[in-house]
Amino acid sequence: MFDKRKAKELVLGSLIADSYCLGSHWIYDEKELKNLPTNWEELNNACSLWHKGKKAGEFTHYGDQLYFLYQYIIENDNFDLEQYIHFWKEKMEKYDGYIDGATKTTLENLNANKAIPCGSSSTDISVIGRIAPLLLISKTKNQFFQNVEKFVRATHNSSIVVEGAKFFAKVLVDVLDNIEMMEAIKERKDEFSTTIQKYVNEGLYSIEDETFDAIRKFGPACGIDEAFGGVIHLLGKYTNFKEALIKNAQAGGDNSARAMIVAMFFIARYGLKVIPKNLTKIKVQIDIS
Known part of the structure; x- marks a missing residue:
């Protein structure tokens, strides 16, 4: 059985990371990134058209979907x-935020009564940043890995994303150990x-590179590749969570997907003390007790 308090800390850390990235999420143009009306020390209103109207402390659609999984697990304990x-379908059909391709396709498949899991073939990495709530109901490491695969396939039924999720799940368990x-x-x-x-x-070879350059070289988009x-x-590059958050956010693109995964590992290793207090003012709170 995993430590439930620690699992909730990981959920909270990922939500905060997503909320922090809201201001610059899905901004790709380098000139625009360098001139955003944001304060990199704070939570910011969304600047991207895709999240138009979202205010500081709210989440991208990634953070919202992470919170939906957390809600489900807290309510059902399974x-x-x-x-x-x-x-999830009921939540997403009423959702007034951005509906990404993976969500749209999965909803279409569910409405066509396809056998579950009937997730999209999306190779978007963001789903991996939502796995922390599964620690709350996984009694063993193997059960956690199995739950991660089921959860990922539910919306991202892509072999490379499933494999990537298993990799990060195994490393996460190691860090918790x-x-x-x-x-x-x-x-x-x-x-x-x-x-x-x-x-x-x-990724390891790039650790000495400037983060903006490294991420732009890999590609700042959401695909796992x-x-x-x-x-x-x-x-590999940072031991300071705040610095990692800022440098990642300033690289733009799908910075939230990257940040949510990174947050899990920093919180697993160092706990919530690494998160600046002013970044904790998000729209929902997790009961850590």
């Missing part, structure tokens, strides 16, 4: 895939495909 996906993070990353990669090994190695290396870069 993770039954069919029950969860109908809960007090194994040094970079040691765990380097050792775990050899259990996975040459594609995952390539992503990890490229671009974002995975950026996540490894951030985990």
Whole structure:
């Protein structure tokens, strides 16, 4: 059984990371990024058209979907895939935020009565940043890994995203077991495909590079082939969570997807003390008790 308080801390950390990125999320133009009307020390209103009207402390659609999973688990104390996906469907059909491609396709498949899991074939990495609530109802490491796969396939039924999620899930468990993070990353990669090994190695090789340059080189978009290396870069380069958040956000693109994964690892290693108090003023709170 995983420590429930720690699991809730991971959820809260990922939500805060998403909220912090709201201001610059999905801004790709380099000139625009450098001239955004944002205060990088604070939570900011959304600048992107995709999140028009969202205010500081709110979430992107990623953070909202993370919170929906957390709500489901708190209310049901289990993770039954069919029950969860109908809960998720009801939430998303009423949702007034951005509906991304993975969500749209999954809803279409559900409405066509396709067998569950009937997730999209999206290779978007963002779903990996939402796995922390599954620690709350997983009694063993293997059950956690199984729940992660079920959860990912529910909306992102892509083999490379499932494999990437398993990689990060295994490293996360190692860090929770007090194994040094970079040691765990380097050792775990050899259990996975040459594609995952390539992503990890490229991220590790980039650690000495400036973050803006490294992320723009990998590609700042949401696809796992671009974002995975950026996540490894951030985990390897920084020991200061605030600095990692700022540098990642300033690189733009799908910075929230990267930040939510990074946040899980920093909180797993160092706890909530790494989060500046002024960034905790988000629209919902997690009862850590």
